[in-house]
Amino acid sequence: MTQSSAAPAQNNSNLTPATDLVTVSRAVADLRRGEIVLVQGHDNGEAHSVAVIAAEPLSQIGFDRLCDIAREGEAPAIVIPRVRAKSLGRACKNDPFIAFVSADRSGINADRLGEIANPLLDLDALPKGDWRPVSMAESAAIRLAKLARLLPAVVTVPVAPDQLENLARAQNLLVLQSESINGYENASAASLREVSQARVPLENAENATVIAFRPEDGGQEHLAIVIDEPAKDKPVLIRLHSECFTGDLIGSLRCDCGPQLRGAISEISRGGQGGIVLYLRQEGRGIGLVNKLRAYALQDRGFDTLDANEELGFDADERVYRPAAEMLRQLGFETVRLLTNNPEKMSGLESWGVKVSERVPHKFPSNGHNEFYLQTKKERAGHLF
Numbered sequence: 001m002t003q004s005s006a007a008p009a010q011n012n013s014n015l016t017p018a019t020d021l022v023t024v025s026r027a028v029a030d031l032r033r034g035e036i037v038l039v040q041g042h043d044n045g046e047a048h049s050v051a052v053i054a055a056e057p058l059s060q061i062g063f064d065r066l067c068d069i070a071r072e073g074e075a076p077a078i079v080i081p082r083v084r085a086k087s088l089g090r091a092c093k094n095d096p097f098i099a100f101v102s103a104d105r106s107g108i109n110a111d112r113l114g115e116i117a118n119p120l121l122d123l124d125a126l127p128k129g130d131w132r133p134v135s136m137a138e139s140a141a142i143r144l145a146k147l148a149r150l151l152p153a154v155v156t157v158p159v160a161p162d163q164l165e166n167l168a169r170a171q172n173l174l175v176l177q178s179e180s181i182n183g184y185e186n187a188s189a190a191s192l193r194e195v196s197q198a199r200v201p202l203e204n205a206e207n208a209t210v211i212a213f214r215p216e217d218g219g220q221e222h223l224a225i226v227i228d229e230p231a232k233d234k235p236v237l238i239r240l241h242s243e244c245f246t247g248d249l250i251g252s253l254r255c256d257c258g259p260q261l262r263g264a265i266s267e268i269s270r271g272g273q274g275g276i277v278l279y280l281r282q283e284g285r286g287i288g289l290v291n292k293l294r295a296y297a298l299q300d301r302g303f304d305t306l307d308a309n310e311e312l313g314f315d316a317d318e319r320v321y322r323p324a325a326e327m328l329r330q331l332g333f334e335t336v337r338l339l340t341n342n343p344e345k346m347s348g349l350e351s352w353g354v355k356v357s358e359r360v361p362h363k364f365p366s367n368g369h370n371e372f373y374l375q376t377k378k379e380r381a382g383h384l385f
């Protein structure tokens with residue numbers, strides 16, 4: 001497969017201009033460093049802005065800086081998942097996130113906020129305070145923390161919208177609109193472009209080429225492993241494989257990823273018609289490796305794989321399939337036979353314009369450690385085993 005055989009790239013990222021894409025990716029890096037970012041959103045047509053710092057990592061210096069930004073009499077709020085609030089004794093309705101404002105500023109510090117945010121940490125007692133619904137800006141800030149693969153919990157103080165630009169200039173902070181954050185994943189997927197490729201003979205597929213696709217904001221590359229020379233005018237056998245450091249690389253027995261990855265490569269090669277494994281950078285069903293390890297720790301305390309995600313404040317599955325659809329489009333494939341047991345992968349691809357002509361089951365025997373994981377996927381996530 002040569003670079004020129006790829007379909008011409010269309011700029012169909014009409015959700016978010018490239019500059020917004022770059023700003024969101026810079027803000028992701030800022031949050032991960034413990035830096036403050038400014039987010040603006042609209043509630044019922046009215047602009048609301050907040051200064052935001054991630055609850056992880058949260059230093060006392062960072063928290064004090066955030067408090068200095070707060071207007072006289074405005075207390076910081078910590079935005080946490082409803083499930084966490086529930087385990088801290090707050091019964092709440094269906095909103096996925098809720099904000100807690102401590103009544104007494106002296107009862108709250110960076111360590112205490114970290115304990116409130118993290119379901120793996122014990123908290124003696126919640127300080128006195130009030131709960132309130134989150135604003136659009138705060139819910140976009142949670143989205144940003146998820147994009148940063150941090151715990152989905154943030155500390156915020158309100159900023160008057162007319163002060164936003166001054167504050168940004170004075171303290172050298174990024175300003176983001178909530179729409180840019182919410183549209184980021186789509187726009188990033190639409191901006192994927194092939195950046196390099198090479199022939200890589202594999203143990204069970206000697207005629208393989210690895211092609212790397214990079215998003216415009218410089219985020220992680222997704223990979224297409226093209227085996228043999230699949231025809232473009234027929235349904236192509238493919239596997240969407242979500243990155244799993246533990247299963248793919250070090251042979252973890254907690255999941256079935258290692259056998260599924262190698263099994264897909266062998267099966268495509270054996271079929272003789274060629275095919276593609278798309279290696280998607282969606283570690284831990286899109287929550288990142290660090291959070292996946294947290295989810296494993298919760299599973300060791302009795303949660304199943306889906307509830308552990310939700311306990312941390314994530315959806316059971318945070319993956320998106322536009323990057324896969326975009327790579328297939330650029331490689332020139334429209335119709336696929338999909339190696340999977342997961343119906344959401346089929347509907348996910350189809351929602352981005354890829355025709356799935358057939359599901360090819362991709363089941364491997366359990367290994368003595370992953371029975372409960374596989375059973376949960378079957379019984380609660382609708383996987384077809």
Ligand SMILES: Nc1nc2c(ncn2[C@@H]2O[C@H](COP(=O)(O)OP(=O)(O)OP(=O)(O)O)[C@@H](O)[C@H]2O)c(=O)[nH]1
Nearest residue numbers: 241242243244255282283284285295305340341342
């Ligand atoms: N959050 C979380 N992620 C997990 C856990 N176990 C495995 N994973 C991740 O789940 C993903 C598994 O992906 P896949 O095997 O591609 O997908 P699947 O949904 O099982 O569907 P098919 O294998 O196609 O049937 C990888 O990103 C793993 O890192 C877990 O307990 N928690």
Ligand SMILES: [Zn+2]
Nearest residue numbers: 244247255257
């Ligand atoms: Zn795995």
